[in-house]
Amino acid sequence: MTATEQTARDERARVARARLAAAEMRVRAADQDRRAxxxxxxxxxxxxxGQAEHCLLEAAQVxxxxxxxxxxxxxxxxxxxx
Amino acid sequence: MTLTTAQQxxxxxxxxxxxxxxxxQAQAALIEARAELDDAxxxxxxxxxxxxxxxxxxxxxxxxxxxGGKMIALxxxxxxxxxxxxxxxxxxxxxxxxxxxxxGLRQGELSRIYIGTREGGPALCWDRDSRAWAVLRSRGDYxxxxxxxxxxxxxxxxxxxxxxxxxxxxxxxxxxxxALRIKQ
Numbered sequence: 001m002t003a004t005e006q007t008a009r010d011e012r013a014r015v016a017r018a019r020l021a022a023a024e025m026r027v028r029a030a031d032q033d034r035r036a037x038x039x040x041x042x043x044x045x046x047x048x049x050g051q052a053e054h055c056l057l058e059a060a061q062v063x064x065x066x067x068x069x070x071x072x073x074x075x076x077x078x079x080x081x082x
Numbered sequence: 083m084t085l086t087t088a089q090q091x092x093x094x095x096x097x098x099x100x101x102x103x104x105x106x107q108a109q110a111a112l113i114e115a116r117a118e119l120d121d122a123x124x125x126x127x128x129x130x131x132x133x134x135x136x137x138x139x140x141x142x143x144x145x146x147x148x149x150g151g152k153m154i155a156l157x158x159x160x161x162x163x164x165x166x167x168x169x170x171x172x173x174x175x176x177x178x179x180x181x182x183x184x185x186g187l188r189q190g191e192l193s194r195i196y197i198g199t200r201e202g203g204p205a206l207c208w209d210r211d212s213r214a215w216a217v218l219r220s221r222g223d224y225x226x227x228x229x230x231x232x233x234x235x236x237x238x239x240x241x242x243x244x245x246x247x248x249x250x251x252x253x254x255x256x257x258x259x260x261a262l263r264i265k266q
Contacts, residue, residue, distance in 0.1 A: 013119070016119040016122040017119060023115040026108045027105075030104045030108040
């Protein structure tokens with residue numbers, strides 16, 4: 001294998017690692033979005049006093065976590081030049 | 083039940099086409115990214131196979147074929163009529179499917195089966211890791227969930243279904259055997 005071929009191979013692996021790390025972040029973000037939506041849905045028909053407020057707070061927190069996770073995925077992709 | 087990286091890409095494409103939800107799209111991208119990293123490390127070209135079927139033998143269901151995260155063929159489907167018939171005989175069967183966002187290709191696979199009776203509660207459990215049955219000892223607080231509710235303890239020993247049934251008391255064993263139409 002020539003040095004050029006080795007460089008190309010290393011570069012492909014580097015990009016693949018970054019893409020995998022970003023993809024894992026996006027799966028987590030999608031799951032956090034789903035959880036936030038579930039909390040919001042539960043808030044619309046509370047089954048005990050105060051549950052709506054509690055669920056809306058949880059939805060806001062989990063939604064914010066999803067935004068952070070997505071931003072991390074964007075950062076990984078930007079740093080890898082994807 | 084492993085797929086080549088080309089089959090994994092096919093699996094991801096089927097999942098992507100079938101389910102437009104953000105979760106499914108992200109999971110498809112994850113499967114593709116894992117396949118691409120494996121190919122990059124092995125210095126293989128990125129190919130897409132024409133088929134990505136996963137076939138396995140599962141208890142009670144027989145040969146099960148999954149493709150793109152969806153079951154497409156079952157040798158012995160467990161129908162609503164089967165559910166009603168077993169419940170009418172005082173036996174409940176619960177199926178636990180893997181719902182882990184990071185599971186990738188394993189998403190949607192059967193991870194556990196619980197069987198219990200109305201009178202005795204949880205009695206048997208099959209799990210994927212051991213691919214064997216364990217006998218459950220219930221504390222009796224299973225409520226309306228006869229198959230897996232309340233507190234119970236699983237014996238360490240692992241059995242075939244026939245051997246596990248033999249560990250139960252005669253009445254429970256006979257009831258489950260009859261309800262599931264298990265050939266002895």
